[in-house]
Amino acid sequence: MTFIRTAFLAVSVSALATAAQGETFSIQTSFNAGDFSTQYLTETWLPKLKERTDGRVEIQLTPNGSVVPARETPEAVAAGVLDGDFTSVNYFAGLEPAYAIMGDLISGYDTPEQMLAFCKDGGGEAVMQKAADAVTGGEVHVVACGPYSREALPARVPIRTFEDLASKKIRSPEGLAAAVFQAAGASPLSIPFSEVFGALEKGIVDAADASAYVNNDATGLHDVAPYPLYPGIHSMPSMQFTINKEKWEALSEADRTALRDWWYEAMFAMAAEVTKKDAELATRDSASDKIEVINWAQADRDKLRVVARQQWEEFAKKSELAQEALDAHIGYMREIGLFKN
Numbered sequence: 001m002t003f004i005r006t007a008f009l010a011v012s013v014s015a016l017a018t019a020a021q022g023e024t025f026s027i028q029t030s031f032n033a034g035d036f037s038t039q040y041l042t043e044t045w046l047p048k049l050k051e052r053t054d055g056r057v058e059i060q061l062t063p064n065g066s067v068v069p070a071r072e073t074p075e076a077v078a079a080g081v082l083d084g085d086f087t088s089v090n091y092f093a094g095l096e097p098a099y100a101i102m103g104d105l106i107s108g109y110d111t112p113e114q115m116l117a118f119c120k121d122g123g124g125e126a127v128m129q130k131a132a133d134a135v136t137g138g139e140v141h142v143v144a145c146g147p148y149s150r151e152a153l154p155a156r157v158p159i160r161t162f163e164d165l166a167s168k169k170i171r172s173p174e175g176l177a178a179a180v181f182q183a184a185g186a187s188p189l190s191i192p193f194s195e196v197f198g199a200l201e202k203g204i205v206d207a208a209d210a211s212a213y214v215n216n217d218a219t220g221l222h223d224v225a226p227y228p229l230y231p232g233i234h235s236m237p238s239m240q241f242t243i244n245k246e247k248w249e250a251l252s253e254a255d256r257t258a259l260r261d262w263w264y265e266a267m268f269a270m271a272a273e274v275t276k277k278d279a280e281l282a283t284r285d286s287a288s289d290k291i292e293v294i295n296w297a298q299a300d301r302d303k304l305r306v307v308a309r310q311q312w313e314e315f316a317k318k319s320e321l322a323q324e325a326l327d328a329h330i331g332y333m334r335e336i337g338l339f340k341n
Contacts, residue, residue: 022050023251024058025083025243030070030091032194033063036214036277037148037270045266052258057251061086064193071095074132077244078139084243089128089145093175095135097318100175101325102128102145104237105312107180107305108329112236112271114336116146119238120264122332127325128240134321141248143256144241144263148270149212151235152278154225157206158292162300171199171208177235179311181209184304200224209235213278217285226291230282233296233304239267 031038042061050058068076073085074092089103102124109115118124129142159165166185172178178188191199191208199205201224210216213230222228241263248256285291316326333339 022053022056022058023247024060025247026060026062026067027084027086027241028062028064028067028070028073028076028082029086030064030088030193030239031061031086031215032219034219035211036218036274037212038063040270040273041266045262045269048266049259049262052262053255057255057259070193074136074140074242077242078136080244080246082244083247084143084241086239086241088173088237089240090173090175090177090237092131092135093173096131097315097322098127098131098134098325100179100315100318101312101322101329102131102238103173103175104147104177104235105329106176106234106308107301108308108312108333109236109338112147112149112275113268114338115236115238116148116264116267116271117336118329118332119144119146122335123328124332127321127328130321130324132240132242139245140242141245142240142242143248143260144267145238146264146267147236147238148267149215149236149274149278151209151211151232151237152213152216152282153207153229153232153234154200154210154216154221155207155227155229155294156200156203156225158227158294159207159229160294161296162303168206169204171196171205171210173209176311176315177209179315180234180304180308183307183311197221197224212274213281214274217281222285222291227294228282228285228291229294229296230278231295233301234308 046059064070067082070087071091073087076082077085089099092099093103124145125142128145132140132142159168168186170181170186170188171191172181172188174190181188189205196208196210200208210221282293286293312326316323
C-alpha cells in the first residue's frame with residue numbers, strides 16, 4: 001500500500017510539473033520576419049496568451065518558409081512537422097477550390113472586421129474545417145480564421161485606372177486573385193512572397209499582390225515600387241490559424257477556448273491598428289516627392305468588382321465545397337446588408 005501511494009504521488013508530481021511547464025506551439029506564419037504584423041503579434045499579443053493561460057500555452061511564431069513552403073503547411077501540421085500554422089489561405093487554392101473562396105473574396109467585404117465576424121460567428125470556421133479535413137484527412141484542427149487588413153498594391157509603374165491593368169505583370173498567389181487579375185487584362189505571375197522585393201526591383205513584375213500598406217512600408221517595397229494603390233483595390237486575404245489535431249485535443253477545454261478567443265481579439269486589434277497606421281503612412285507618403293499614392297475612383301473600383309464577382313461564380317463551380325463556401329459568404333453578406341438579393 002505504501003508503494004502504491006508513493007508511486008501515485010510521484011506520477012501526480014510529474015503531471016503537475018509537466019502542466020507547469022506548459023506547451024509551446026511552434027507556429028509557422030506567412031509573414032516575413034520584418035513585417036509589422038509579426039512584430040505587433042510578438043510584442044503585444046503573444047505575452048497575453050501566456051498570461052491568460054497561466055503559462056500553460058505559449059506560441060513561438062516563425063516566418064514565412066522557415067520550415068516548409070507556405071503552401072505545404074497543412075500537410076506539415078497534419079504530420080506534426082509543425083504544431084500549427086498562421087497562414088494566408090490563398091496558398092492552398094491548388095489543394096481545394098474552396099480555399100480560393102475562403103482565402104480572399106476579391107472586392108467582397110468592405111472591412112476586415114466584417115470577414116472576421118463571418119469566420120467567428122457566421123459559419124466561416126465550419127467551412128474552413130471541412131476544407132482542412134478534405135486535404136489532411138482530419139488531422140488538423142481549424143482554431144480560427146479571418147483577415148486583418150485590406151491590402152494595398154505596390155507598383156513600380158502608375159496604374160491609375162481599371163484600364164491601366166491591361167498587360168501589367170502582377171505578382172499574385174494562385175487562385176481567385178490570379179483569376180481576377182487575368183480577367184481584368186493583367187498577367188499574374190506566381191512568385192513566393194519572400195521574392196517580391198527582388199521581382200519589383202528587377203522589373204520582373206510591374207506590381208505585386210503583397211500585403212498591407214504598413215507591411216509593405218516596413219519591408220521597403222515602396223523604395224522599388226513608388227506608385228502604391230491605396231486604399232487597396234483587390235485583396236483582403238484571410239488567414240487560418242490551425243493546430244495539429246492531436247495537440248489540440250490534448251489541451252483542456254478552458255485552454256482551447258482561451259486560445260480561440262485570444263486569436264480573434266488579437267486579429268480585431270491588429271486590424272484596427274493596421275488601418276490606423278496604413279492611413280498615417282499613406283498621408284505621409286502623399287506629401288513626399290518620392291512616392292505617389294494612387295487612390296482609384298469609385299467607377300474603376302466598380303469595374304473591378306464586376307469582374308471579380310464573375311470569378312467568384314466560376315470558382316464556386318470547381319467543387320461542392322467551393323459552392324458551399326460561396327453560399328456561406330453570400331448568406332452572411334445578406335445578413336449584414338452587403339447584398340440585397
